[in-house]
Amino acid sequence: xxxxFKDLGIDCDKVAGMELGAVALIVAYSLKTDLPFLIIRKxxxxxxxxxxxxxxxxxxEKILLLEDVVxxxxxxxxxxxxxxEAGGEVVAVLTVVDREEGGTDKVMDRAKxxxxxxxxxxxxxxxxx
Numbered sequence: 716x717x718x719x720f721k722d723l724g725i726d727c728d729k730v731a732g733m734e735l736g737a738v739a740l741i742v743a744y745s746l747k748t749d750l751p752f753l754i755i756r757k758x759x760x761x762x763x764x765x766x767x768x769x770x771x772x773x774x775x776e777k778i779l780l781l782e783d784v785v786x787x788x789x790x791x792x793x794x795x796x797x798x799x800e801a802g803g804e805v806v807a808v809l810t811v812v813d814r815e816e817g818g819t820d821k822v823m824d825r826a827k828x829x830x831x832x833x834x835x836x837x838x839x840x841x842x843x844x
Contacts, residue, residue, distance in 0.1 A: 723829065725807050727779040729753055729772070733794050736783040740811070744781060753778070755794045767797050774802035782810040785830070788818025795825050812837070 731753035753770035813830035
């Protein structure tokens with residue numbers, strides 16, 4: 716996955732993802748590349764700092780957003796909005812699986828969108844097994 720990012724020429728300052736689903740992806744990517752990571756909370760914290768982002772974004776920082784699965788695109792759009800509100804710029808969204816259920820176009824309207832595999836490709840593979 717990481718070599719794939721380098722081949723795509725994605726230039727970013729930090730990697731980020733929505734809490735829970737993308738946390739393993741962003742931590743693994745961060746450990747492999749030495750890039751800092753950010754965890755985006757779906758609803759913000761209910762106590763303490765009440766932050767929507769764990770980690771700091773400086774104005775203009777380029778953020779690579781990782782996601783495990785994109786279906787409708789709603790959580791990705793929410794994550795992009797949160798990053799932009801904090802002053803960052805989402806340079807690309809990379810997902811492991813694009814379920815091709817309406818999210819593709821929504822995400823592409825906001826950032827470069829790169830699925831590692833699409834649902835139809837998974838189904839084609841399954842048919843060959």
